[in-house]
Amino acid sequence: MDKEIIDDIRQFNRFYTKVLGLFNTQILDTDYSLTEARILFEISERTECIANNLVQELNIDRSYMSRILRKLERQELIEKKSSTTDNRKNFLFLTKKGEELLDKINIQSDEQVNQLFNGLTESEINEIRISMLKIKEKIDKNKL
Amino acid sequence: MDKEIIDDIRQFNRFYTKVLGLFNTQILDTDYSLTEARILFEISERTECIANNLVQELNIDRSYMSRILRKLERQELIEKKSSTTDNRKNFLFLTKKGEELLDKINIQSDEQVNQLFNGLTESEINEIRISMLKIKEKIDKNKL
DNA sequence: CTCCTTTAGTTGACTTTGTCCACATTTAAT
DNA sequence: ATTAAATGTGGACAAAGTCAACTAAAGGAG
Numbered sequence: 001m002d003k004e005i006i007d008d009i010r011q012f013n014r015f016y017t018k019v020l021g022l023f024n025t026q027i028l029d030t031d032y033s034l035t036e037a038r039i040l041f042e043i044s045e046r047t048e049c050i051a052n053n054l055v056q057e058l059n060i061d062r063s064y065m066s067r068i069l070r071k072l073e074r075q076e077l078i079e080k081k082s083s084t085t086d087n088r089k090n091f092l093f094l095t096k097k098g099e100e101l102l103d104k105i106n107i108q109s110d111e112q113v114n115q116l117f118n119g120l121t122e123s124e125i126n127e128i129r130i131s132m133l134k135i136k137e138k139i140d141k142n143k144l
Numbered sequence: 145m146d147k148e149i150i151d152d153i154r155q156f157n158r159f160y161t162k163v164l165g166l167f168n169t170q171i172l173d174t175d176y177s178l179t180e181a182r183i184l185f186e187i188s189e190r191t192e193c194i195a196n197n198l199v200q201e202l203n204i205d206r207s208y209m210s211r212i213l214r215k216l217e218r219q220e221l222i223e224k225k226s227s228t229t230d231n232r233k234n235f236l237f238l239t240k241k242g243e244e245l246l247d248k249i250n251i252q253s254d255e256q257v258n259q260l261f262n263g264l265t266e267s268e269i270n271e272i273r274i275s276m277l278k279i280k281e282k283i284d285k286n287k288l
Numbered sequence: 289c290t291c292c293t294t295t296a297g298t299t300g301a302c303t304t305t306g307t308c309c310a311c312a313t314t315t316a317a318t
Numbered sequence: 319a320t321t322a323a324a325t326g327t328g329g330a331c332a333a334a335g336t337c338a339a340c341t342a343a344a345g346g347a348g
Contacts, residue, residue, distance in 0.1 A: 001262075006257045009257050009272070019283065110154075114145050116286075116287060127282065135272050142260075
């Protein structure tokens with residue numbers, strides 16, 4: 001693989017680290033961390049979500065996840081319901097309050113994306129989108 | 145801006161967070177954090193690099209940066225030389241040892257990129273590269 | 289020059305985040 | 319039946335990051 005291409009890719013990685021960093025610092029406006037937001041999001045997206053799914057998807061230590069979930073439970077953002085078929089598992093659900101918070105975070109996240117791209121034309125935005133889909137498709141196909 | 149496009153972009157952001165996360169956990173193989181690696185990298189790329197440049201580029205708190213740099217200095221990876229024209233500034237340089245470490249990290253990082261893309265054809269890799277350049281170009285043009 | 293502001297960096301005290309290891313349970317596998 | 323693997327918890331700790339107060343130098347504006 002060509003050195004020049006590797007450099008371009010690494011440059012993109014540095015660049016996109018910064019972009020994501022900007023998004024993440026703004027999430028803190030809600031008193032919740034990006035990780036907590038991601039967890040709420042994943043729980044809402046999945047059916048029969050268990051802690052271990054989140055551990056794998058988000059690459060977080062099991063014990064740490066356990067504590068985060070306990071915190072979210074104490075804050076009444078999520079509920080645990082133990083599986084009837086496997087007593088090791090707790091299925092995770094958003095409470096009403098959790099859903100409301102996630103809605104708020106989603107609106108804010110959409111707004112962030114809007115702001116990053118405002119100033120670009122429809123067609124430029126679409127070029128970016130196509131490029132993102134392309135990158136994801138190729139890497140997904142290959143790994144992960 | 146279309147809801148569907150925003151969702152695609154946010155999906156890419158989640159996806160690429162994971163990709164970057166994979167890279168970053170592997171950096172830890174060298175006993176140095178990603179942040180430390182980035183700092184060495186930036187110092188090597190810049191002429192007359194000062195702490196504040198790094199604070200801005202990497203979005204790190206001034207006090208924290210001060211401590212990181214002191215640590216790198218104690219480990220003899222960098223040196224500070226105070227500016228002759230402005231006594232507030234310390235120019236940062238890699239020591240021989242710092243350069244050697246950065247070389248090692250660069251080799252390892254190149255290898256990581258290689259591994260992520262191995263299995264894809266030349267032309268697929270180039271499509272990814274083109275897509276990355278496109279994204280960076282458009283966002284750079286617009287912001288940052 | 290003097291007063292005020294800005295820039296650069298440091299220090300102390302602190303919180304948040306993340307890691308490691310041992311452990312208890314429950315299920316799956318041989 | 320015994321062993322191994324999966325799920326989750328808790329303690330103890332280390333790393334990462336934050337906040338406010340501070341020093342010191344430089345850059346003005348009058």
